[in-house]
Amino acid sequence: MQKKKILLLSVSAGAGHKRAAEAIRATALQQSEELEVSHLDVMDFVTAGFRKVYTDFYIKLVNKAPTLWGYLYHATNEAQADGTMEKLRRGIERLNARPLLQAIADFQPDVIICTHFLPAEMLSRLLRKERLHCPVWVQVTDFDLHRMWVHEHMAGYFAASEEVADRMRANGIAAGQIHVTGIPIMPAFTQHLDRTVCAREFGLDPACQTFMLMGGGAGLGGLDKVAERLLSLPGHFQLIVLAGNNAPALHALQQLAQRYPGRLLPQGFTDKVERLMACSDLVITKPGGLTTSECLAMGLPMIVNSPIPGQEERNADFLLEQGVAMKAYDDVSLTYRVNYLLQHPDKLRDMHDKARALGKPHAASQVLQQILGQAS
Structure with missing residues (x-):
């Protein structure tokens, strides 16, 4: 029997996103020999400049200027999806997506789970253009929901709590797509x-x-x-x-x-x-x-x-x-x-x-x- 392939995509901006992906990977390998599971850090597939801005800048900001990070967190949560800055941000992300998309094509997953919003956003566009044909799921890794986690064409969302699930519904995600599982931790x-x-x-x-x-x-x-x-x-x-x-x-x-x-x-x-x-x-x-x-x-x-x-x-x-x-x-x-x-x-x-x-x-x-x- 051919093994089912699960691809986990995280981002090394803070440790939590990678730890959640590793928890799912470890649990899958522990529970079944019929699964082939791969975990990729999206930052391994982008340019050095993009990586420096996305991860190094984030880490410096939360450590040295947490108030500024808080402002950006709330400002981006309220930003209009069709605003000029949002369009520019998504354009830059798309330019950095090609090596990752090749890695996905090479692995040929049956299902993808994103533990960070960046790969979910990248893959949403591919699903809309019918250039990706496997379901993509999103695991939110905090007891909150930022708007940047919410994207069209996702197969479903995993929420940390009932309150996060309610916030998902308020952001237009269909109730049938939402599952309150908690945040994955190691076995x-x-x-x-x-x-x-x-x-x-x-x-x-x-x-x-x-x-x-x-x-x-x-x-x-x-x-x-x-x-x-x-x-x-x-x-x-x-x-x-x-x-x-x-x-x-x-x-x-x-x-x-x-x-x-x-x-x-x-x-x-x-x-x-x-x-x-x-x-x-x-x-x-x-x-x-x-x-x-x-x-x-x-x-x-x-x-x-x-x-x-x-x-x-x-x-x-x-x-x-x-x-x-x-x-x-x-x-x-x-x-x-x-x-x-x-x-x-x-x-x-x-x-x-x-x-x-x-x-x-x-x-x-x-x-x-x-x-x-x-x-x-």
Whole structure:
């Protein structure tokens, strides 16, 4: 039997779009040997100049000028599709599409899933001109819907929540094309992990309350300074700090850990985030769509810090409204909220229960079930 071919298209503007595509790919390969799955980053097929503007400029903007990024996010959401600037933008994108279109033709997919709006926009035009003949699906990767995700001729859309689905309908997408699956996360986050086993792997006490501070602490200062403030709070708890590839931060945390033996676990880059989450009672993180979906799947309440205006701000609003997160504006507000939860364990338990109920750990499986059912 010929294998069904699934092509995943993402864009490396931030990590979330690629992680969502990889989650679908990993789930597909885990579930069936009758699928051939390929994941392409659209930025590998464009000119260096276009890539620099599209990804490097985005990353610099959200890190150095988040207010400006927020303005652009809202301005482009309100822009008229037939406006001069929008026409110019789409023209530039089309000029950069040819190598990608050749790669699609070479793979000959049975179905395409876009985890970023750029490839969806490129392929919408091809579908309209009948130069592409396989269904194209769109997976939105935040708890919000920007207008740039909405395009004609898509086979269907996958929404993170009922509210996002409602916004899709308000933007003219037919109700029958919308499926509320959640945001795809890696299969590792769907496992039932034993806290005691995981804690012992890292030298943690499974009976001790444990908080996790994830890297990217923009607005909070250095990770070691934040960790030191938290560890100075009254009450006994363990703190896991993920420094990622930030070697200076990891070194500073390792020095700090010597002053708090048995209480601070610094970690650099790790592929065991789900096992560390299984040891945790709370996660302090930026409110990206993928990271927060992983937390919800693990039943973990959050303190979200310094969301960038735009999609992260909307993600934070959603989490706060659902009662699964608190929001910290700076290191003082973070310290206050952690101290509050230490003194009010019932509040933390309530947030945990709501997070568990809200989580959608099997989003990737539901996406595959839908597209394969439609393709068969």
